[in-house]
Amino acid sequence: MQTIEELQEIAIQIIENQNYLSEPKSLYEPIEYAMSQGGKRIRPLLALMASDLFCGDIEKAKPSAIAIEILHNFTLLHDDIMDESPIRRGMPTVYKKYNKNTAILSGDTMFAKAILFLIKSDKNHIPALVETLTKASIEVCEGQAYDMDFEKRNDVKIEEYIKMITLKTGVLLGSALKLGAITANASQKDIDYLYDFGINIGIAFQLQDDILDCWSNLEDFGKVTGTDIADNKKTFLYLKSLELASKEQKEVLLHYFSSTNFDKDEKEKAVKEIYEALNLRLIAKDLMQKYNSLALENLEKIGIDSQKKTNLTNFANKLMHRNK
């Protein structure tokens, strides 16, 4: 067993020690730029923690750890084009720094590189690893498609929102753990429990993201905040507020979420006032807590000594208290 700090250090090292540069530079420099922006490296850390949980050889989990981080960053390159997000981790996004075509093509290359990394794994693990990563990619795309659809719909249900964030965020955390567990030869049952643990912390993570987008600031969060409200994103905050709102509050919400042409500050102020009057921050935190508890129940079911699970328990609890 290694400490979470040791594993975190390994996760950072293996991502940052990779050479992403090659020819042509127009294709690979944006990849190097994207991969060197830091970030929490949560997904490779999860892959390594999963391997460590089942006493696997960390070396064997490394290709998976690198693969899932490259894959995650590929989805960011393309999502940032689609969402027109100018800033990520406090820096210009790839499509802003270069251009859209570059972000498309460098993103595609990252996707292929991610899968190619898996080929460095043990031969007998490769089919399951490739299947896990490609299925996860498809589900992330489905989540992004639902997310974009929801911007245009006025009848999104909370359960649909939870499904969307499961696909868009949960699946990649669950899959990071699954990849690590596969390389450690864990049983199918344990892999499934661990995957569900990841799904549930992913949902909690995204709810936290929604809260931070609403009640944080650029400096702390590293991203422009208030974008969910500006872009009419049907987050849990919005959907739940519609359920709880008075007739007047509902009218204000529907009014402001009918267009993206409002003054951003005015709209944000009006919507946040309602969210706060309805105690939405606390309600969202309670829901986060519920998914956190579900995650810990999944972890509980894994058939190994509970002391070995400390890293993942601590990780899940730490995620509840992040501010970026």
Add this chain to the structure above:
Amino acid sequence: MQTIEELQEIAIQIIENQNYLSEPKSLYEPIEYAMSQGGKRIRPLLALMASDLFCGDIEKAKPSAIAIEILHNFTLLHDDIMDESPIRRGMPTVYKKYNKNTAILSGDTMFAKAILFLIKSDKNHIPALVETLTKASIEVCEGQAYDMDFEKRNDVKIEEYIKMITLKTGVLLGSALKLGAITANASQKDIDYLYDFGINIGIAFQLQDDILDCWSNLEDFGKVTGTDIADNKKTFLYLKSLELASKEQKEVLLHYFSSTNFDKDEKEKAVKEIYEALNLRLIAKDLMQKYNSLALENLEKIGIDSQKKTNLTNFANKLMHRNK
């Protein structure tokens, strides 16, 4: 051994009998649209021919055949955004029919689906198949990046152009054959010869494409023609014409290739006049013939009865005489 017509029929059937639809529709309908546009299905046919060449079980090559066709169509979705191509196979391209974000995201999903298809192959073949397909994807992206770079450069050499079309076109044809050969348990040496055969017919194929873009029309070709000249593409025709041009002709070429703001018809007429005066069509056809001969030499070296190679020989020769 099956006839090329039988294999062609199987190739068409396996692509057209797939169900590409799923939820959300916004993600999958564009995939269904892209995959049902017909097209020559050359890549799946090559995968099946390669399997047949080595007396493989065609069933085992089918996942690879489907995978490479989906992958090819994914690259078209993204290339058409980058190249702003409005029409393909006589129909609006995906980004024109839907929008850019849809073409990005549906393309990404197709890429993942392509790799996922390979998982249906024999377990012991999966690592080599996945490696082949992902390496090919990376090289296709590199080719596209060089292609876009060349539009801005004035010092492109013919050998650089050949490298670019090798990456952008040759690699996928070579890889289609390689995938099929892997599923038929061909020897590494034979796989390499067959791959080189594919690379060389790919180069010949692209040279033919350049000729057709210049001297064909929308109705026959299924694509808008004259786009290479309009977009300042540094094709073989252009690069070779610069080598052969008189001082005056060179000035005209450089003038017209210095901007994309000229009247399309006027520019096309002026450039084509020079190409024709310099006999470029014949020179390009000779080069095509050279690569066709190289391809046939590669085929020759494969250690099996030459009668079995008839399908591929005929295929290579037929490619030389296509008009779309």
